Amino acid sequence: MESTAASILTRAVEMDKKEQYTLALVLYQEGLQILLDSMKDLKDPTKKEHFHSKANQYFKRAEDVKTMIKKKKEEGKYREQMRIEAGSVGHGYNSLFGRFLDATVTHVRIEDPYIRAYHQCLNLVRLCELAVQKCSSLSKVSLITTQDPEDGNNQRKRLEELRQSLASRLVTLEFEFSDTLHDRQISLSNGWVIKIGRGLDYFKPPEGKFILGACDLDLRPCLETTIDIFHKSHLEKSF
Structure with missing residues (x-):
């Protein structure tokens, strides 16, 4: 010990x-x-x-x-910045920003233009799983993303399935598509904002289905990206 x-x-x-x-x-x-x-x-x-x-x-x-x-x-001056090096591990969602998810969070708002492909939608599921586990007062998750021009039907089906699953936990999922969205950030109703340069999709694809990191993102090598974390007290009033 x-x-x-x-x-x-x-x-x-x-x-x-x-x-x-x-x-x-x-x-x-x-x-x-x-x-x-x-x-x-x-x-x-x-x-x-x-x-x-x-x-x-x-x-x-x-x-x-x-x-x-x-x-x-x-x-309104708190800010943290960090850089994730290419190939580094130990940067799953819980390790990166789980400390900001707590009982004071009632609403999680995600802006990410690339919640399209299967693995990207799965990343969203992982984030929602974490939020449901850590935020006992969570009532709503909002997503703004872009529509997949080649596979929009499956993208919508995945999001609808997640909506139904969250509803079973009394959490509402709202999602909308934007043609102009560029910024990537997660805003929490307790005032914390997490901006990830690559959005939720900052992991390298696993090299196999049965290797370490295939399920646990803390064990999966990352792509290089930057993280900017800050607090805006006015967010608590706007949610």
């Missing part, structure tokens, strides 16, 4: 230095909980005092980060 806590807290510091503060905060909290749990069984008073001192340092930094995030959100 001690080595696990050390690994998580080390990564928290790395994310902190990269100014990916929301991820750093999640890691600080997770690492601290494991560290505190491991301290309960310690018998060595010197070691226990050492870990207690370390825990206090990390806790103070976590509180500072939390305060800073809150202040910048209120000022």
